[in-house]
Amino acid sequence: MRVLAAMSGGVDSAVAAARAVDAGHDVVGVHLALSRMPGTLRTGSRGCCTVEDSNDAWRACDKLGIPYYVWDFSERFKEDVVQDFIDEYAAGRTPNPCMRCNERIKFAALLEKAIALGFDAVCTGHYAKVVQDGNGNMELHRAADWAKDQSYVLGVLTHEQLRHSMFPLADTPSKAEVRAEAERRGLSVAKKPDSHDICFIPDGDTAGWLAEKIQMSTGDIVDESGAKVGEHPGANAFTVGQRRGLKLGTPAADGKPRFVLEIRPKENKVVVGPQALLAIDEIRGIKLSWAGEPIPQALAGIPAAGLAEPAMSETFDCHAQVRAHGDPVPARARVEMTDDGGGSLRAELLVTLIEPLRGVSPGQTVVLYQGTRVLGQATIDTARSLARPAL
Template identity: 80%
Template sequence: MRVLAAMSGGVDSAVAAARAVEAGHDVVGVHLALNRMPGTLRTGSRGCCTIEDSNDAWRACDRLGIPFYVWDFSERFKADVVDDFVAEYAAGRTPNPCMRCNERIKFAALLEKALALGFDAVCTGHYAKILRDADGNPELHRAADWAKDQSYVLGVLTGEQLEHCLFPLADTPSKAEVRAEAERRGLSVAKKPDSHDICFISDGDTRGWLAERIGMQPGDILDETGAKVGEHGGANAFTVGQRKGLRLGRPAPDGRPRFVLEVRPKDNTVVVGPERLLAVGEIRGIRVSWAGRPPAEATRTEGTAFGAEFPCHVQVRAHGDALPARARLERGAGGEGASDDVLVVTLETPLRGVAPGQTLVLYQGTRVLGQATIDTARSLERESA
């Protein structure tokens, strides 16, 4: 099988490529140039996609004896990830750029180009697993090492994309084993620290970065009753659930901390309140997609009640817990398969700090069912107050 190995410059992608070679595949390595300032070097373990990472990817491919290329996807990355990130914050939502990158760059633009060039699959160092159902359809599942599991950020993949994905680290019991294997193979990235934070904000100052790109103006901070309790320098820099950086001039009556409950970009207002009002019982998601065959309740099949609730677990953060819930699909005005379908998730236990713009991913057992972008999250206590 002809395999294109996406080489980030980290230890996971290097070992994944090595395993693909060892499995007998015809492997070619490619590093995606996403940063428009390639001279920018990593600071500690922040960021990725730098010239340092490109060099590390090249050294890994040289060690493995496979061809290496750099593909410039910076224009696509800016339009589909960076500009989307800015637009979402400008609209008062909290986006997940890693989800958008996986969806639109690594498993859309990259996979599309790979297939056009005659490759059979794209190999990455993600910790996730692809299994087949009784009819041979691909399913996305959690990796063996749940502590490193990355199935959440891959929840945007479709069944068609899963047909052409290869995740060699799926059954690896720990990251320590990956590093030990890299050292045995003589890969120079064996001890390289993991990258974290948003790759295109290398210093980690998201608020400062956004302030340069969004016309932020000072405004009011209100409590849950509508009373002014402070001022802010720009509502777009806040996110639901935030506690730090509020700098309120008026303490809560009970003396307890306040949290951001709502961001209103239209009137440049931030609403804060007690922690208990962050708990939501229902989440509504848009831009729904299924990671393989959708649940029967989400398809129009004979003998199945479309729109009926089905049991699942829902996860709204990459490293968050998956909580028991029930979900149902509301058909949009565009009809079956329309992009305006709405996924309604009812939680068995309230979940705190759910922000519009985040991604919800549904699971049944270890299997990823699909995902949606959170449009609204209902706090039942706040609504009844």
């Protein structure tokens, strides 16, 4: 097969490309330039997509003896990932930029261009697994190393995208083995630190970065009863579950810490309260997509075409995960076709959590699993506790 290896400049993508070469594929390496003004050097493990990363990717390709190219996706990244991040925070939601990058850049724009150029698949260093079922349908599953599993951020991939995706690290039992392999192969990135935090905010100061992009204005911090307990410099800089940086002028009656429970950008208010009120047991998601073919229960009860009125699918058991490194919890879910407010119907995902989760925020992504298989994902529109009234 002709394989396009996405080379981030890290050890995972380098070893993945090496394994693709060993498997006999015709491999070409490509590094995505996601910024017109990248930093010249990384700061430890913070950030990625820098000039240093580009050079590391080139050295890896040179060592492997494969062609190397740099593709400029900076404008697409700026619009589809960075601006989306700003817009979501401006609306009081907490987005996941890695989900958007995988959805719109690495497995939409990149894959689309690769196929147009005659490549059969895109190879990446993600820790996840693509499995073909007995009917020839592609499924996305967790990697062998659950500690490094990245199937959550790949939950946006469609069946067609999975058909052209290659994850050579799927069955690797640990990251230590990947580094050891890189060292045996003489790859200079063998000991390079993993990148973390948001790549376009390498110093990790999300609030400070947003303050330069979103017009902030001071407003009230209120408790769950609506009483003012402090002021904030801008509601958009807060996230649900946040404890630090609240600077409340009025302590809680019981003296215990308070957490952000809700953000109301239209009112420019931040609602705080005790940690117990962060527990969420019902999630409603929009922008639903399936990773592979939907399971039968998710379609049962919903006509395939000509739907003119609301409908809902059967309820199915699953596990729900709302953070890349969060623990999945048992849940029950169903698909509901509801009025979008404009006279049309849209698919929504209703997830009832059997074990409550804390700090769930609109804008995050809920990914559903059955065993190791990723069923699909949705963007969280609302999250609430069934045991308490709305704030």
